[in-house]
Amino acid sequence: MAYIEKIFGPPGTGKTFTLVERLQEHLNKNCPFDQTLTVSFTKVAARHIKKRIQKRNNYKFNDEELHHSVRTIDSYLMKKLNYPDICYPVHFLTEFYQIKKDKEINEDKKRNFYAATTIIEMGRITEEDGIENILKYYDSQKRADISRKFLIQVAESYGNYKKNHQKMDWVDVKYKCLQDKIKFDHNIVLMIDEAQDFNRLEWSIINKLIAVSKNTYIAGDDDQAIYRFKGGEVETFLKLPVDKKTVLKKSPRLNKKIWDLAEKIIHLIPKEERQEKQYTPTNENKYNMPHCGLIHEFRNKESFEKNYLNMKITDPEVDIHWLFLSRNNREKDMKYSQENYCWSQILAKNNLTWEIIDDSNGAKNGAERGTTPNVPIDQVQGIETWITLQKGNKISGEEAKDFIRIIPAKPEKGISSFIRDRKKTALLKPDSIILKKGQYNYDDLKSKFYLDANINTPWFEILRLIPTKKEHYVDYIQYLKNIMENGNYKNSKRIRLSTIHGAKGLESANTVLNCDWPRLPYETYCRGKKDRDEELRVFYVGVTRTKYNLFLYQPDFTFGEYKGMKHNNFWNKIRGK
Numbered sequence: 001m002a003y004i005e006k007i008f009g010p011p012g013t014g015k016t017f018t019l020v021e022r023l024q025e026h027l028n029k030n031c032p033f034d035q036t037l038t039v040s041f042t043k044v045a046a047r048h049i050k051k052r053i054q055k056r057n058n059y060k061f062n063d064e065e066l067h068h069s070v071r072t073i074d075s076y077l078m079k080k081l082n083y084p085d086i087c088y089p090v091h092f093l094t095e096f097y098q099i100k101k102d103k104e105i106n107e108d109k110k111r112n113f114y115a116a117t118t119i120i121e122m123g124r125i126t127e128e129d130g131i132e133n134i135l136k137y138y139d140s141q142k143r144a145d146i147s148r149k150f151l152i153q154v155a156e157s158y159g160n161y162k163k164n165h166q167k168m169d170w171v172d173v174k175y176k177c178l179q180d181k182i183k184f185d186h187n188i189v190l191m192i193d194e195a196q197d198f199n200r201l202e203w204s205i206i207n208k209l210i211a212v213s214k215n216t217y218i219a220g221d222d223d224q225a226i227y228r229f230k231g232g233e234v235e236t237f238l239k240l241p242v243d244k245k246t247v248l249k250k251s252p253r254l255n256k257k258i259w260d261l262a263e264k265i266i267h268l269i270p271k272e273e274r275q276e277k278q279y280t281p282t283n284e285n286k287y288n289m290p291h292c293g294l295i296h297e298f299r300n301k302e303s304f305e306k307n308y309l310n311m312k313i314t315d316p317e318v319d320i321h322w323l324f325l326s327r328n329n330r331e332k333d334m335k336y337s338q339e340n341y342c343w344s345q346i347l348a349k350n351n352l353t354w355e356i357i358d359d360s361n362g363a364k365n366g367a368e369r370g371t372t373p374n375v376p377i378d379q380v381q382g383i384e385t386w387i388t389l390q391k392g393n394k395i396s397g398e399e400a401k402d403f404i405r406i407i408p409a410k411p412e413k414g415i416s417s418f419i420r421d422r423k424k425t426a427l428l429k430p431d432s433i434i435l436k437k438g439q440y441n442y443d444d445l446k447s448k449f450y451l452d453a454n455i456n457t458p459w460f461e462i463l464r465l466i467p468t469k470k471e472h473y474v475d476y477i478q479y480l481k482n483i484m485e486n487g488n489y490k491n492s493k494r495i496r497l498s499t500i501h502g503a504k505g506l507e508s509a510n511t512v513l514n515c516d517w518p519r520l521p522y523e524t525y526c527r528g529k530k531d532r533d534e535e536l537r538v539f540y541v542g543v544t545r546t547k548y549n550l551f552l553y554q555p556d557f558t559f560g561e562y563k564g565m566k567h568n569n570f571w572n573k574i575r576g577k
Helices: 015-027 043-056 063-069 073-080 089-096 107-126 131-141 148-165 171-175 200-211 233-241 256-267 303-307 344-347 377-390 397-405 442-447 476-486 519-526 529-542 557-565 572-574
Strands: 003-008 034-038 070-072 186-192 213-220 244-247 295-298 320-326 356-357 371-375 495-501 508-514 546-552
Touching: 003 015, 003 070, 015 213, 034 043, 034 073, 034 131, 043 063, 043 070, 043 572, 063 070, 070 073, 070 303, 073 171, 073 200, 089 107, 089 148, 107 148, 107 171, 107 200, 131 148, 171 200, 171 442, 171 508, 186 200, 200 213, 200 344, 256 529, 256 546, 303 344, 303 356, 303 546, 344 495, 377 397, 377 442, 508 529, 519 529, 519 572, 529 572
Parallel strands: 003 213, 003 244, 034 070, 034 186, 186 213, 295 546, 320 495, 320 508, 356 495, 508 546
Antiparallel strands: 356 371
């Protein structure tokens, strides 16, 4: 008889750690590792689990064994179908409008096209496959921006496009794998994480996996279910029949004050719509952080900058020092009309480095969580490489190629270096004279690889150093000099700017949460019931990313910004102010 345990893991209680411990219990009883399967939705999560399993087992499994037993759900399904050619709506866009480049399409047409493809995907996910189910979903949404005729045209054309090009999308992959002829491997142990965000179609896949597994451990937290807009069905997770329910009891992340606030927020959701969890915050500031449990409301970025931004972080266990969160992408680094600076300008002014987290698409398609550092990696590497060469040391062939990439191919104003004789393209080819494992010094680069640069010239005079967004800096070169001197060029991962969805699963010493809820999510909240609960959960996830302190940023809005509910103070709304 199959055994199923459902593990409820409130914020910071260690769901992943618990899943790995459940697996370890079976491995210790001589369960073959290749008869276990751990599925996740993102490569980041899969990689994290692999590391934990390796550490727990003294690194005895090789990469092939780990990949076999720990993978994203999409990766598992792709293998079952022998890796079909996957297509995305962006690939279909140009063919639908019968043009060569998407630049030829105006933004209104693009917007309508992607709105239609989203409706098509959601209809197939939440209802069933087929045009009649897509239209059923469309009718339920009461969309005035997309006509029924246009939707049918896109749906039929998209189906023909995939058929003619022998491609599948991710929804096709799941439907194909649900067919009886596609057999799933029998497992002694099946582990599933973040189950609260599965949609109807994904639950069908999970149930097929459970049916061929002897022991299933499924972890999640309904209070952190924030993908309803993508079809997530937290109700299915709550109602899943199991042999045992476990609620993890301790959160080393949360301190008492943050926990108190989080509990008040989540209990705004009716008790019949969630699983009550009794757990204890155990963060007692053992590393003597200057502040612990501080919940500070502020409106002015510059006052925050003056009083808190350069707070000393004494906890060596926390990787992210500051997490700046917003509800949507637009507000992530916004300079409101009443303000002098956006967050990036504040950070640059203080000679800090940071990364922007791309909106989290990984939860649904297995992609890596993407981040964009404010200083391009090739610029930092180029500076480090030149300093290495100036010291008389050698660099590898790979480093030499990376360095040459940011050296001009011909003389440029203000840059006293270039690659002679138009050889740059040839040097960067895979079969160039630069050997991947070779070791080269400055004289080699000058005599063999056509580098025209004086070894005594400072790096800021020989490299092409252009900021990604020049409006963030008063003087970009001076900023680079400062971060190279203070060492912050190495620390961009300590500060992240993200949407709340993009930061799911992350933990930071301090969190700055933008309480500006723009029009669409605010309207969602105002619809009440499950829509209201969804937005409360999003806010709850934002609050519970912090280990020590929470800063509730409430920007001032002008009357013009209020018009049309463009901006709304969600923190005030949920506490009745």
